[in-house]
Amino acid sequence: NAGVTQTPKFQVLKTGQSMTLQCAQDMNHNSMYWYRQDPGMGLRLIYYSASEGTTDKGEVPNGYNVSRLNKREFSLRLESAAPSQTSVYFCASREGGTSNEKLFFGSGTQLSVL
C-alpha cells in the first residue's frame, strides 16, 4: 500500500516554462488536495478536489491549474513558472465521506524556478 505518490521529487525550471506535478493515491479516497510549503509558513492550499469531477480554488490558486483525472489521480500544472512558485509541493488525500478526517500526504516535490 503506497498511499500518496508524487512525481517528480525534484524539478528545476526556467521562468516561463511549464510542467505538471503528478499525484496518485491508492486508498480509494474521495478528496485530494495540493498544498505548497514555504519557509516560515504553514501549508497553504492551492486547489482541492472534494470528489472525482470537481475542483475548487484554495488560498493561493493564481498561476496554477489542476485536473482530477480520475478518482486516483490529481495533477497540478504550472503553465508559466515564476520564481515566486519556488516551493515544496505536497499532494494529500482524505476519505472525504465525513468531517473530521486526517489528511494523508505524499513525499513532496521540491521545485525551483530560476
Place this chain on the structure above:
Amino acid sequence: GESVGLHLPTLSVQEGDNSIINCAYSNSASDYFIWYKQESGKGPQFIIDIRSNMDKRQGQRVTVLLNKTVKHLSLQIAATQPGDSAVYFCAENMGTYKYIFGTGTRLKVLA
C-alpha cells in the same frame, strides 16, 4: 483572524526526557485537531488527532491535550528518542475541506 501558531520554534530535549510541543489556535469553530511530524525531505506524517468533544487522547508514547477554554493544543512525547527529531506542526479543521496549519516547531533530541 484565523491562525494556528506555535509558541516555540525550536525545542531541544535530552534523549529519554519528555517533550512538550505547544500550539495555539484562534478559531473557536474548529472541532478537529491533528498533529503531524515532518522529517527533513519528507511529507507530513500523521501522529495523533483529537476531536473537540475530548480533552485528552493517548497514543503510543504520545499524548495530545486540548484546552478549549484557552484555545491551546499540546503534544507530549514520552521518553524522547533520536528518531523523534523532526518538525512538528498542528492543524485545525472545522469539519469542511479547510485545514489551517501551524508553522511548526523543530524538535532536536540531544544524545
